[in-house]
Amino acid sequence: MEALEKKLKSKLTPYNAWFKAEHLELYECLPREELHQFLIGVYGDYVIPATVYEYNKVLRNPALITSQPRAAVTTYVISNERLAAVWARLRDRLSSVDASSSMVQVTEDYAAHFYDMYINKHEGKHLTGDRVRILLLTLPFVLRDLIAPEVSSISHVIS
Numbered sequence: 001m002e003a004l005e006k007k008l009k010s011k012l013t014p015y016n017a018w019f020k021a022e023h024l025e026l027y028e029c030l031p032r033e034e035l036h037q038f039l040i041g042v043y044g045d046y047v048i049p050a051t052v053y054e055y056n057k058v059l060r061n062p063a064l065i066t067s068q069p070r071a072a073v074t075t076y077v078i079s080n081e082r083l084a085a086v087w088a089r090l091r092d093r094l095s096s097v098d099a100s101s102s103m104v105q106v107t108e109d110y111a112a113h114f115y116d117m118y119i120n121k122h123e124g125k126h127l128t129g130d131r132v133r134i135l136l137l138t139l140p141f142v143l144r145d146l147i148a149p150e151v152s153s154i155s156h157v158i159s
Contacts, residue, residue, distance in 0.1 A: 044132040051143070052118050059083055059150060077154050086147055091115040093142040102141075104134055 005012050059078045067075035095111035097104060110131065117125035127135075 039129045039132040039136065040127065043136055044127055048118055048135060048139070051139070055086070055147060056083070059086070059147065064154060078150050082150065086150060087115065087119045090142060090146055091119075093146075094138065097138050097142065102138070104137055106134060106138060110134070 001012065060076060060083075064077040065074055066077055067073065091111045091114065094106050094114060095108045097106040099105040113125060113127075114135065116122040117127065
């Protein structure tokens with residue numbers, strides 16, 4: 001057992017009360033690894049896509065439709081090109097994060113990878129736990145005021 005724990009660099013049988021629970025298959029209940037479960041699983045698969053969805057939902061609000069009801073093509077105040085510009089702005093903001101000001105370096109390739117994965121929804125793209133951690137640290141700052149130009153341009157339409 002010690003050799004396997006050394007190879008896996010993880011304790012397989014720490015002493016705790018779970019081992020004394022009757023009919024509990026402890027090893028089936030354990031996550032494969034915490035980094036994968038939290039960072040990639042929760043943040044990478046749920047929080048980031050939900051954030052992108054909420055931004056799209058705000059800019060594609062039914063109150064912002066300018067076309068006639070039952071029109072063949074739905075036209076919004078914020079055009080498709082302008083919506084694409086919002087996500088390009090996010091990609092550019094993300095790639096402008098550098099280690100001298102934030103202690104985290106985000107390259108243009110990484111920002112493009114993020115854009116392909118979350119905006120273009122490319123199925124073959126994946127992120128490691130460390131790369132998701134970079135997003136966890138930087139996205140709250142680069143998302144701030146992201147759609148301010150769009151919101152100010154549509155405020156007269158809503159009021």
